Amino acid sequence: MNLFRISQFSIVACLAGLVLLLILSLDAGRRVQEKQEAIAELLQLNERINELSAASDSLVLFGADPDLWAAYRAEGEAIRTQLERLGEQHPDARKAARRVTHMVESVGAALGDGDADNEPSRLGREIEPLEVPTRSRIVMHHVAGQGMALDTALDSALRQRQQAIAREATWIGATLAVAALIFGALCVVAFGLIHGRIARPVRSLADTLERRRAGESGARAQVTGNDELGRLAETLNRTLDERDAAEAELTRQGDLLDMAGRAARFGAWSVDLDSMTCEWSDMVAEIHGMPHGYAPTVEEGIRFYAPEHRKRISEAFKTCAERGEPYDEELQVVDANGQRHWVRTVGHPVYDEEQNIVRVQGAFQDISEQKALEQESRRLSDRLAAMLEAITDGFVAVDEQWRYTYVNATAAWILDKSPEELIGTSIWDQFPELVGSRMERALVTAMEERISNSADEFFEPLETWFDMHAYPWEEGVAVFFRDVTEDHRMIEQLRAQEAALRASRDELDAALHTRQILINSLPAHIAMLDEEGTIVDVNDQWRHFGQENLFNNGSDFGVGTNYIMLCEAAEGECSEEAKTVADGLKDVLQGERGSFALEYPCHSPDKQRWFRVMFSRLSTEGTAAGGAVAMHIDITERKLAERELNRLAYEDSLTGLPSRNGFARGMHQRFEHDDWPAGGIVAMLDVIDQHDINDAHGYKAGDQVLVELGQRLQRQAGEHGLAGRTGGDEFVVYLPSEPGQSAEDQLARIANVIDQPFSPEETGLEIEVELRIGYTELGDRPRTPEDLVREAELALFENRRETPGQTPWLAFTEELNKQTRERIRLTNELRHALEADEFELHFQPKVNLTDGSMISAEALIRWQHPERGLLPPGLFIPVAEQSRLIGPIGDWVLRAACRQLRDWRQAGLAAVRVAINVSQVQFMLGDFPAKVRAALEEFDVDPAHLSLEITESVFERHSDRLLNEIHELKKLGVRMSLDDFGTGYSSLLYLQRYPFDEIKIDRGFVNHLLDDRYSHNIVRTVMNLAEALDAEPVAEGIESNEVAAALLEMGCRVGQGYYYSMPLATEDFRWLLEMRSNLPLSPNGHGR
């Protein structure tokens, strides 16, 4: 298939592809829309499930009328049906459907809807809510309501996001379709272009070449454009044009050759060896004095040569005709008129296809005039040689191959070689040292550029200076040269003397210049003084400073000024230092001291400056004969840096108030000058929740609040008091005693500084802040300022630990001091206990309340204190949590529990699950799941045998990270337990989201189960909640059989407490495991 057809076929294929692309794009768009509708349906279903879940809480709390109850159930049924339908494709949806059914049934069960016949909506009666204390109902509803609002907001956000994604997908699809269409269209265009711009021009080119070959001289290709093929057609046409022109030029050149032959009396001849006849050109015939067209035989032709040359030409012709050897001879002929002519005849053999010589042909020229000129030239040359031999300069001639062709006698003498040695040899062979020299360049220039040139150079091999001149001539270069060695020797001597003089002068100038630059570039004002103290020379700095800062008598401290007199005449601010300087200078000039230096402040017109003045005696002989050098150095920068360092050390950069060190220094200064101010106080305060201000309004606004607060405190402290900022949001204030004012009054003054709200410019808002204050009264016992600040700080620290809402200030007391020391001591002991391995685990069984069989155990840490004996966790865990030691202690418990589980397993004891308590601090420290995983792997413990008990307090710091970590632990296979439920902060919302396997009912409720209706209701509510959350309720603190029985009657199956067993040491608990007895044990150690 040729190119033309292929391009047509491609265009049709592209059109078909375009149509197919359109169809595929429409189909893909339809599929994407179907998927989006499916996602929207799932989102809507998820929203309905969230609503139903929320409605469940509401119905449990407030009951329902029959219509609402029926609507709730119908909604549940509708969701279940839709999930079942989805389950055909997604099996997990069936699980969800069952959970929806369970949820609806759970709500029904909780509301007394036990059996279908008694179903409330069928009876048309109100469904009573769960019996819950009003306070609990209020709180639970509020939390559930927040959850509903959150779900609604999240659903709304999801819907908006899903719509945005749908719009984006549609846009992307449309873009892709348009791009595909454009691509298809471009393909059609591309192949159209191939057809129009390639296939057709190629066909035109081929036709043109065919026509040309057929002999059509005017045939030319059609030029279709400016592209490559167009240019190819143009090139072809141009080539054809050039070929036609070349043929015409060939004809013209033939004519010109004829003309040249006539001018140079030059012609051609040819001899056919078969017929042995000659063919002469017109010019050859003319040279022989024969008419045009004359064609002699070979013999006749040879007879025209002079008799003495006939033999030679006959042999040359014969040799050429027989052996093919060409010849070129200069001979004489005698023309038809008897005139002799010198001719040059050239003969060449001509071969046929079998390499037989069939013809001899050649050229024939009359060279009579040329021969006459040669003779004249030779005569002149002889005369020139004679002249050259006579001159005193050396003269040589070299040809174009640089061979000596002539050497005169002088040249031979200078070069120390005979002419015979030199002529015919190359100048470079004879004198290779010339290569690279100036003489070589002069010779080459004359030879190649045909320009006369000269060189003056010392030639090492001959130890001679040459003055050489080279002149181009037609056969090469003519060279004159002479020995100028003596001239050069004299010049060299003169130059050496001049250079030595110049070098000495330059060195002197350079030394002087360097010294001047050095002195001028020094950052000091330098002056040279004579023995009287008069300035005799100054550097630039001295000069400029003097001109810019005229002395008080108008002097510019310039040359001629007497330095001592000027200093002695000084008045005003620096006059005292000036007199000291004058005395110092006198001492130096009189040789009483070698040098003098003084630092002094000086007020230049625009700013405060400091200088260091130094005098150094020039004479070393102890007399004033040599004068002195005065030097002033500006040390302002150094002085300012010292001041700034001082400021940074004692001043807070944000507020400008004294820093902690600055405050202490200020107090020291006050105490040094005044008596001990017994009635004063030192208070340290901080802003409550300053970070909230920063988070809400930005750090800039927060900083502005701190600055304003600092200013108010400073105003409150007054002239005799002192305020400082010790860091972050902490300030310290010293208020001296005021007549008639108690410490409380003074503290109230501090607290009042926040009566007016703060208005940072950044926000345009008014911000109210609260303060927390710790203080110490100075009393009669003197202390250092550092001790006072530390006491106030201690009181502030204790105030932070206090319950909010109390009096905002707290005083330092010795008891507080003692408590703090005790806490620090306990922290240190705990740290030591970890290193000394003083902790141990005790285990309290969790039992099945129906038969007393052991289900699991709770591991409880004990501290075997070396002096105080066995300590329960309540005495040291709070301190450990404060000091963050809970992290390593928690890790120890985790690993100790896992190690114990491994030991029991290796001892062949029945597997029992062990629960350990986890502090929220352990979660805050980060990466807790990884630690659990590592401990399980290290001791090869089945995760199902480990349970983690977490108190409700973790929810106070709820975060997505906490939720993820608990889910990660759950996924690991560890059992999660919510400890002390009912004592802290648990919302239904969180309970729904956290995957707890069990909920432990706090001992406080269990203990009063029988005698307090409130506790009874709480226990029942928690059990209902646990059931709704699919978690196991576990009762803590069971101390009697009656309580155990009541719990069992309420449906609680698992519990722990002293009634069954107290926490046991490891050995005792192991014994219990080995016994496999039910609990509680009878007095004889057997199970009941």
Place this chain on the structure above:
Amino acid sequence: MLLETSIKTLATALLPILLAVSVSYAQRSEDMVRVASAVYLGDVPTIIAEERGFFAHQGIRAEVTHHASGVLSMAKLRAGEADFALMGLTPFVLDRLANADSGGPDAPVILASLVHSIGLVQIVTTGDSGIRQAADFRGRRIAVERGTNSEFVWWLYEHYHGIDRASIELVDLSFAEMSEALMAGRVDAVVLVEPRVTKLKARLNESSQSRAVHFHVNNLYTGKWILVTSRRTAENRRALCRKLLASYQQSIEFIDREPDESIALFNRRMDVIGDILADHWSALDYDLNLDWGLIASLQKQFYWARAVGYANTGGPLRMLDLFDPNPLRDIQPGDVSIPRANVPDRAP
């Protein structure tokens, strides 16, 4: 050339259509409605709809009146002096208990909830009242406006903190009277709504009296602001209800988009100095919806009303009869998640 010709042809074809549409729009008659609202920070959407012309944009000529409380809004609706009313849940719940026409044409029905908020109702006292914690309220005079959310909120607070009702004296005052009474010392604390709380605080500052002390009930009470009309209006003028809801939706979208301008408009209309809306912004969630959360809140208020002795003379309570979700479902089906009333297994 071809492009120019195409544009001319298209313009010629579209011109009559554009003219017809604009004439039709100009000739469309506006619906006149009377909206009774109350001075409350949750009512920002109404202010925005008025100021930004969203009512007019939907073809509604709205005559909005702002009353001292939602109780008066409900009274205007009941008296036929308003077509729509905005209020908290308490006036609606008490109206339902007091009237026996539930399900009848004049019975109020909820069209939508407009806002979900916390912090807009606060218990306020003065710094020199000596009240620093919940227990300090014992023996004090507390001002609430009966029939409004303030009464309900106080009940939540006293139950949560275990304050015996007999240990305090509840004084019935309108919201407008509360600030004066507190400053004059006639009461020790007031249960007040925004923006009145902020105004009270400003007045205390101006008069150099003791500063205001706030007791938040954020952990107990979530505010709802509902749009109510009569069942007759909801069923017979459903298109009007749709338009009104659409204009509120436009307002809410504007608030989300331009919070600063919304704050400024509200402050100007309510004569509030300062940026109170900004202080509460994170606690305000404007959203047009009908969900189980609203049902739960209503249930909680009915529970309260029964607990404090409001008699139910309106017959058995049918929760789903209190709504007409159809107009909202027409325009935003995704925001209606309360169940439909006519379920198959409805009790006889």
